[in-house]
Amino acid sequence: MNRCVQPVKELRQQQLAPKGLERSQVRKLLREIELRQDVRSIAIFSLFLYTGCRVGDLVSLELSDVMIGDRSGSVVFRYGKGNKQRSVPLPLPARRTLQAWLEIRPPAESLHVFVGE
Template sequence: MLSDSCPQRRRYSGDKVFEGIPAGPDESGLVLAFLDGNDFSAQTRRAFVNDLKKFARWFTEANREPFVVARVTTRDVGDFRDHLRRGKCQAVATVNRALVNVRRFFSWLVEHGHLTANPAVKVKELRRVQLALKGLDRSQVRRLLREIELRQDVRANAIFGLLLFTGCRVGDLVSLEMHDLMISERNGQVVFKQARAASKGPCRCRCWPGGL
């Protein structure tokens, strides 16, 4: 019997891990042994149980059979990942966390001799797609340049003009030196040094004055 000093373990005692989900007679005990065999925080334990229940529920509905760890295939894990992303429209981070937790549980099953292979090993996590940076709209740019003109701030005008008309990063601008700028009466060029590390040569951008 578990001690009263471990409420997070009592919460998942007995067969309540997969309560309401058809599962094999040993499956809940395996989950409990996995959780108790690792020094997880209460929050981490809950996350594991929630993700494993989510997987078990999907497994029983998709395959129309009780959840038994020995019956899980690589296709099951891959389809579960796709179900969370496409069917449930869950965030990439949420899907990857569930996949990692399922993989870790099955890895423990292999290490302790309950399975001969981990079906989740070959299932890759989803790639995180970096969102495009959101720029200022035309009215915001106009207000910004107008305020610079009203303040007659020559330095700010040069800085924001360079950012606006070249699309450079702040780090690119900070590293500029005078000889990197080639300015004439009607146009100009600038060489960004930081671009040299990622390409064979310097990055040259043309700058044309203009209004909004």
């Protein structure tokens, strides 16, 4: 082997950021969920789509973390990545689906928004 040639380090492949759903995919997903007429599932998927929350954020979401008004709304995710609290605005479609769920949510001792069925 030639001593003048240095071994070349292999370059790491750069990881790409996760790709989000396209609008047509979002519409199709929501249409499929709405066909089931399951208000709880619609609210869950709506929060995933419009807030970008993680499963853990959604599971720990409590009633006191939700603020819904006539013209605006938000949710506070308290135990997100790195245990950092963040407030996320709710667009109108997310407010409507979440409000629909809260109106029919079964009474429970739990303060969580999404109680088990």
